[in-house]
Amino acid sequence: REVRKAFIADKGNVLISADYSQIELRVLAHMSGDDGMIAAFQEDLDIHSATAAEIFGVDLKAVTKEHRRTAKAVNFGIAYGQGPNGLADTLGIPRKHAADIIDRYFKRFPKVKKFMEETTRVAMETGFVETLFGRRRYVDELKSQNPMIRRAGERAAINAPIQGTAADLVKLAMIRLDESLPIPLLLQVHDELLFECPAEDVEFTTAEICATMESIHPMAVPLKVNVSSGINWEDAHK
Numbered sequence: 001r002e003v004r005k006a007f008i009a010d011k012g013n014v015l016i017s018a019d020y021s022q023i024e025l026r027v028l029a030h031m032s033g034d035d036g037m038i039a040a041f042q043e044d045l046d047i048h049s050a051t052a053a054e055i056f057g058v059d060l061k062a063v064t065k066e067h068r069r070t071a072k073a074v075n076f077g078i079a080y081g082q083g084p085n086g087l088a089d090t091l092g093i094p095r096k097h098a099a100d101i102i103d104r105y106f107k108r109f110p111k112v113k114k115f116m117e118e119t120t121r122v123a124m125e126t127g128f129v130e131t132l133f134g135r136r137r138y139v140d141e142l143k144s145q146n147p148m149i150r151r152a153g154e155r156a157a158i159n160a161p162i163q164g165t166a167a168d169l170v171k172l173a174m175i176r177l178d179e180s181l182p183i184p185l186l187l188q189v190h191d192e193l194l195f196e197c198p199a200e201d202v203e204f205t206t207a208e209i210c211a212t213m214e215s216i217h218p219m220a221v222p223l224k225v226n227v228s229s230g231i232n233w234e235d236a237h238k
Contacts, residue, residue: 040173
């Protein structure tokens with residue numbers, strides 16, 4: 001935060017920060033076609049709370065902070081091909097407990113499990129995985145005789161289509177915005193784009209950025225963008 005405060009707009013200008021909200025989980029929902037995950041995003045629910053309600057079998061209003069913390073770790077862990085050992089380390093819980101949580105997750109979101117299994121199978125057969133737009137990631141680790149390297153390859157095979165598709169969407173948005181906006185794109189950091197804009201144009205420009213990024217490609221779930229502005233990058237990041 002202190003570093004971001006050092007990036008200051010020119011006099012009369014403001015910085016605009018626009019970032020995709022939970023883009024990798026939205027990509028996972030789209031690519032897996034899982035009905036429960038898609039419904040949560042379509043209803044604009046907090047995805048971690050919605051996941052917690054499902055895997056702990058409680059009403060959405062009864063989800064605790066601890067429930068949500070666990071569900072958040074599972075959501076992001078699954079997207080990175082994390083197994084019981086990794087989840088146990090992340091949450092500081094016994095492996096058996098972590099395995100049980102993951103098992104409940106897959107029972108509630110069965111198409112996510114099917115997507116992961118199918119993606120790994122295709123990677124083993126072809127030697128590569130692809131993003132939604134056909135960009136390939138070759139997974140040579142799957143050919144290794146070393147079990148640890150093979151497992152790392154399996155995690156990479158699961159994650160690469162998700163993370164790669166998210167990156168593709170950001171790049172498509174960057175191209176479209178460069179073509180349509182009269183202001184420069186200063187910076188891209190993962191799923192965040194940073195612009196500099198005359199203060200009097202900020203309302204129109206913010207709306208244009210948001211509309212472009214959210215409609216960049218048809219998806220089974222809505223793409224959501226958080227946009228804010230400020231004199232410095234930290235103010236614009238809130």
